[in-house]
Amino acid sequence: MLQQIIQTLPQVLVDGLTLGFIYAVVAIGYTMVYGILELINFAHGDIFMTGSFVGAGMLFFLLSIGFMSSVPSLILFIIIILVAAIVTGVLGVGIERVAYRPLRRKNAPKLIALITSIGISFILEDAVRFIAELKTGNYILTAPPMFQHRFVLNVHSVFPFFNNATFQSSFLVVSIVTIIMLISLDIFVxxxxxxxxxxxxxxxxxxxxxMSINVNRVISVTFFIGSALGGATGVLFLIQYGxxxxxxxxxxxIKAFTAAVLxxxxxxxxAMFGGILLGVLxxxxxxxxxxxxxxxxDSGYKDVFAFIILILVLIFKPEGLFGKAAVEKV
Incomplete structure (x- = not known):
């Protein structure tokens, strides 16, 4: 049994990193908003989803006008991810101004803002479903393949106890873009x-x-950056999984929020580390x-395994792996 597990580790690591990078960037959106407002923005997962649909819409539009045949895939990908990031960034700012800022001005309980975020989540889901069905007749979309060239990571020749790992060029695109986004955000913050x-x-x-800091403007910038990263990650998800x-x-x-808590x-x-760890697990x-x-x-129970790990971590370290215990002054 142990030998079988060890043999598959390279492939597990490749697949886990791909998924973990996506969890990490979405988790950052949760943790940025919580860090400033102490609000769990449950609509953030659906902003990620909106970004993937914006990317798919752009892809289908460029395909319909013949743009894809004359432009390299990388340039096309950059255009799509930038459009999705801008659209979802503006969407995030709009949600903050319309739904959360009025509650903040009235000093509404945090539970009210939490319920509002859940309501926005349902609105985004149904709005995207309505638009997708109106335009295509189906709310499940399959994107044209991009970056499908396959590579073999020849691990077995160097370490005979491991099997070789295979991955598509989309894995490289997702990994490189995610690392650039994470490093850029870290430098920005x-x-x-x-x-x-x-x-x-x-x-x-x-x-x-x-101290003359415009708090509302800072909050808007936070929502824009977190939502733009979420929308860009939606495009990465589309490119990787189709x-x-x-x-x-x-x-x-929910899993990205779990990664943020982890x-x-x-x-x-x-949040970066928690997302990558959760994806690999x-x-x-x-x-x-x-x-x-x-x-x-079977593999259908993988979510149970990941959440058991989370529960164990929080039992022994409730503030998370990198969090600091809150100290309340009395």
Whole structure:
């Protein structure tokens, strides 16, 4: 049994990193908003879904006008991901101004904002489903293949106890773009004035406003960046997996939120690590659960495995792997 598990580790790592990168970027959207507003924005998973549909719509439009045949796939991909990021970024800002800012001005309980975010999630799902069915007659879309060239990672010749791993060129695209986004965000938050303002508002919103920081503008920028990253990740999901529907944001959003909690909610680097760790754990379970349980459980139980790991981590470290225990002054 152990030998079989070890042999599949390279493929598990490749698949786990692909999924983990997607979880990581979506988790960052949750943790950025929570860090500033202490709000769990459950609509964020559906902003990710909206980005994937915007990307698919752009792809079909460019295909219909013959643009794809005359432009390299990489240029096409850059156009699509930029459009999806801008659209979802603006959508995120609009949601904040229409749904969350009025509640904040009235000092509404946080539970009200949480319920509002759930309502927005359902609105986005049904709106996207309506538009997709109106335009295509079906709310499940399959995108034309991009970056489908297959590679073989020849691990076995160097380490005979491992099997070779295979991956498509889309894995490289997803990995490189995700790493660029994560590094850029880390630099933005830690090295720029806007990032400093975001950290100040997250630490103490009232004091930041007294120091001439426009809190509402900082919150809008936070929503724009988090939503734009989520929409761009939706395009990466589309490129990697090909098929999307209006409900992919729900379960993926829950898992990304889980990744944010696992890494330490409010900690951006923790969300990155938590997403990658969750993706690898999920793929490990999908590949090996049937072996470990002697066929009593199959890959369909991979979500259970991932959430059991989360529960164990939170039992022994409730603030998450990279979070800091909150100290309340009495």
């Amino acid at each position: 830690n090295r720029t004035k806007w990032g400093m303002a975001m950290r100040a508002v997250a630490q103490d919103r009232e004091t930041a406003s007294l 098929t999307i529907d209006p409900y992919i944001g729900f379960i993926l959003g 890494g330490g909610i409010g900690n951006i680097r923790g 999920e793929m490990f379970a999908a590949a090996n659960l049937s072996i470990i349980t002697n066929n009593a459980m």
